[in-house]
Amino acid sequence: MTNKLRAGLLLVLLMIIALGHWLRPEAPYLRLNCHNELYDSTQPTAGMEAYMVADYVFFNDSARIYYRYFSISGDAIASLILSGTRDNRDTDRLLLSMDQFTQQVHITDQPLPAQLRQMLNTIERNMDDRGIHPIRMQVLERHHEHSAIIVQFEPSQAVGSCVYSD
């Protein structure tokens, strides 16, 4: 094999790598926004207790999840932030390893929403011995024309609709 041929093959290899990188189906930036109404069936009024906005932000291999809780009147109740890494590039079934957790709970005279208490318990329980909170997001349905997906989260098993932007 001549040097020219070797150089040519190397060039083709680089082109393939560059092309593969350029054509990667996964966007380096991805954001999911999910709006949730929270109810507590044990409360006698049984009306909406609070609402929670969940933002899932992915940039390359990093992942960050923001859970923000608001009262019916719009006052901030709490915010939880999970940071970590995105373990795969499959947007169909995202695997996340969240290893940092910060929470900010505002002091109010109202009890915390039941779902928030559950969330705090789940995050605490789900940490493995390395301090990693694994999360899997599996897409159930998509509506590209509306940039919306229905997704199921593991380990909570919760389903939810989210709007995405990339």
Add this chain to the structure above:
Amino acid sequence: MVQIGQCRYLTQQKRLLNSQGESWELPRAEAQVLTCLLDHPNKPVDKKTLRCGSFDHPQFSESAVVRAVFQLRNFLQDDDHTLIETVKGVGYCLMQTPQPAQTAPATEPVAPPAKRRWPLAGKRTIFGLALIVTVLAALWLWVKPGPFEPHPAALKQINHSLPSGEVVELLWHSPASGHLRQDHLSEQIQAAADACSEFPWQQIYLSVAADQQGLAVTLAGRVQGQLRSRNLKISDTRSQADFNPSQWLNDGGLCDQ
């Protein structure tokens, strides 16, 4: 045998050998061109002569001659065209240091048969591979999935007909295990949907939380072509079998868009 640069030309076999031991059995055009050039060392040979060789009429086209010279230069590693010079408006000139041509068939080495030189392998291979890559990339781009592809069907699906005749899909995405009874919850939700004067949803995604302390409900539907959805997270931390969102359901919670 004739020495041409770092190569040797076996005149009888019409085979070129380079210093690495690679050999190239010359095709007709290359052999004719090289023979003509060797017949007139250090003298320009016009293209017509190169085309005709020992014949009266041209045997090859001019482009075939150009291609043959290119091939020869490539094998001879004559990148700077010092061996085969281009004489503008005339043709080509083989620059040879005076050296008697040897006719020694008995001593001509036999080229190793296993090694074969592919003069155009570099460029053709690159072009071919680039073409294949481009076609594959185009194909892949064409069938490239969107950012999200839907996943599998629900673990349990119930198609419920509303009094209006429309059908609502109840899609369970959690296993029917634990103390919360999916059938009972399905019945409650269907009854609540029936009670709505107008039910704006076509799909109801349902999942009992892994800790059995909550029910996630996602309502999805289209209103005038626009996608509408609501995510409801209904908690019951008592962990008892009588999980019952009926109050909220009875209040018409499912009917709102």
